[in-house]
Amino acid sequence: MIVLFNKPYNVLTKFTDSEGRATLADYIDIPRVYAAGRLDMDSEGLLLLTDSGKLNHELTDPENKAYKTYVVQVDGVPTKSQLKQLEQGVALKDGITLPAKVKRIPYPKWLWDREKPIRVRKNQPTSFIQLKIKEGRNRQVRRMTAAVGIPTLRLIRTHIGNYHIADLKPGQYRVVK
Structure with missing residues (x-):
């Protein structure tokens, strides 16, 4: 079984927390399912959970190289050069990333309001990109x-x-057999 879950902003990708923060247990009432991968507390969107260790491994194993697609609101308007850098791979402290697939997109019409709105600066526009990575x-x-x-x-x-x-x-969430 696979559970598709739309993780809200400010929710931990685990079922328990000693500090009383929101967790998966506040949203998912299915016993013995575990997150296949993670999303940071301040990230939103698709999280897969499963009750199968084998399936969990398949979903998270880098060898499977499934693309993960993100809609990213960025500070400013990306230039062609910045998009090209993302496409070619970016040097980070832990090494160069694999090439990404990236494109500018318009404001997503389906986008929901967030509990805590992003910061907005009057003199700095924001824009959206779609980014696909395998790592x-x-x-x-x-x-x-x-x-x-x-x-x-x-x-x-x-x-x-x-x-x-x-x-x-x-x-x-939705359960997929």
Whole structure:
């Protein structure tokens, strides 16, 4: 079984927390499912959970090389040069990333309001890009966009391989057999 979950902003990708923060247990009432991968607390969107250790391994194994697709709101308007840097791979402290697929996109009409709105500066526009990567390094997308000069303001994962968030609202999930 696979559970597709639209993880809201400010929710931990685990079922327990000693500090009383929001966790998966506040949204998912299915016993013995575990997250296949992670999304940072300040990231939103598609999270896959499963009750199968074998399936969990298949979903998270870098050898499977499934693309993860993100809609990223960035600070500023990316130049062609910045987009090309993302496409070619970005030098981070832990090495150069694999090439990404990236394109500018218009404001997503399906985008929901966030509990805590992003910061807005009157003299600095924001824009959206779609970024597809095969890796899953810690805070990778945020580090990549910052490295090329367009820091991430909001990060929403929409796809993992063939699985997609579809019409799930934040906090909703759907079970796929």
